[in-house]
Amino acid sequence: MVTKPLFTTISVGKYKGKKIALPSLDSTRSTKAILKGSLFDSLQYDIIDEVFVEVFGGSGSMGLEALSRGAKHAYFIEKNKAAYQTLKSNCKIIDEAHTTPLQGDSFVLFPTLLSSLSSKAYFYFDPPFSIREGMEDIYQKVIDLIASIPVEKMHLIVIEHMSTLTLPEQIGVYTLQKTKKFGNSSLSYYR
Numbered sequence: 001m002v003t004k005p006l007f008t009t010i011s012v013g014k015y016k017g018k019k020i021a022l023p024s025l026d027s028t029r030s031t032k033a034i035l036k037g038s039l040f041d042s043l044q045y046d047i048i049d050e051v052f053v054e055v056f057g058g059s060g061s062m063g064l065e066a067l068s069r070g071a072k073h074a075y076f077i078e079k080n081k082a083a084y085q086t087l088k089s090n091c092k093i094i095d096e097a098h099t100t101p102l103q104g105d106s107f108v109l110f111p112t113l114l115s116s117l118s119s120k121a122y123f124y125f126d127p128p129f130s131i132r133e134g135m136e137d138i139y140q141k142v143i144d145l146i147a148s149i150p151v152e153k154m155h156l157i158v159i160e161h162m163s164t165l166t167l168p169e170q171i172g173v174y175t176l177q178k179t180k181k182f183g184n185s186s187l188s189y190y191r
Helices: 033-043 061-068 081-098 106-116 138-147
Strands: 006-009 019-022 051-054 073-078 099-103 121-125 154-162 174-182 185-190
Touching (some): 033 061, 033 154, 033 174, 033 185, 061 073, 061 081, 061 121, 073 106, 106 138, 121 138
Parallel strands (some): 051 121, 121 154
Antiparallel strands (some): 006 019, 154 185
């Protein structure tokens, strides 16, 4: 049986209406449009001329949406090889000059990427849900990664997570600002 490729579209900005491919649902989980809309409604114009880092890249839909809305550069890290090929293709279609897709483990590559950033960034963490096999400790690892981000490199940290998970009020020096629920997924904002 041949599966049809899945797509999503950029919703607002200079690339509005452009289609980007979604990787197989076996390897990643796509972010709901309502959740994406809420995030970017919160950020509004704050991301113009800023750096956006999508730590678990998947299709790159969040970082590419940020670019469409005026971010100056988007970085992505994706471990799954097939998902990475989709991500790379999406970056090429949308804006190859202002994207940097990296292939590998986010927990290994993130510290190097972080040290290479010369300005503050918006960090978006959307790890695989901990209900997936082998991912039981994923959120603790993400929390440890977030705690390692120096204040001088951070504008905002957003975590997409299972709504059943309650994240800590404090992660390192960062304080939970708000959590918004969208069915099974939630967004938590830290400053």
